[in-house]
Amino acid sequence: MVYEFCRDKESGPRFRPAIGYGMSQLFRRYRNYRKPSKTGAEVKLIGEEYHVSWLPQERLFRVDFNADYWKTRLFEGLRTPPADADGHPVDGSVELYYSTDANEHITVAKHFTAERPQETFTPGVGSEIRWIKEKRDNHYLDVAASIGWEWHLLGARLIRKPAPPPAKPNTPPPERPFLTPDGRPYLLSERD
Secondary structure (H helix, E strand, O other): OOOHHHHOOOOOHHHEEEEEEEOOOOOHHHOOOOOOOOOOEEEEEEEOOEEEEEOOOEEEEEEEEEEHHHHHHHOOOOOOOOEEEOOEEEOOOOOOOOOOOOOOOOHHHHHOOOOOEEEEEOOOOEEEEEEEEOOOOOOOHHHHHHHHHHHHHOOOOOOOOOOOOOOOOOOOOOOOOOOOOOOOOOOOHOOO
16 A cells, blocks of 8 residues: 555655564564665665665665664753753754643653663674563654754754863963063163
């Protein structure tokens, strides 16, 4: 059904099917994302924890992505304060729009907390964060996490500002000679 919609002439090239791989997936085959090592006949593009494949039988491109990775990136952005102490925006911050209604974001909050991160160790891979589904309604979380790879695919990047240069070590100021009331050095040996 999704493939048919994406192939439809009226849909045009605007839509691509996508599969998110992560621990919260119902089917086991979609739980572990395997990033391809190179492009070829099927894999056409490799991005940051996603890749685009050509499906010849379906006659369309599909995006496969690591949902656990992009959920982690989303929550890193949500934990980043929107502004520093001086009120300047902080790179990588993610925030929801402002509303005077205190209940405006309740549904989003429920969806965002429907899964929890769990660190696991995989031999040969190392430690990684996997998201464990605890409640059924997590659709907004999935959509918000997908925005990360979509922006990356479109070319958006978070450019970190370079760290400021290290501060020069404190050196004591040069000793000033004793001066007379008219500003000349007090000692004759220091006068011109």
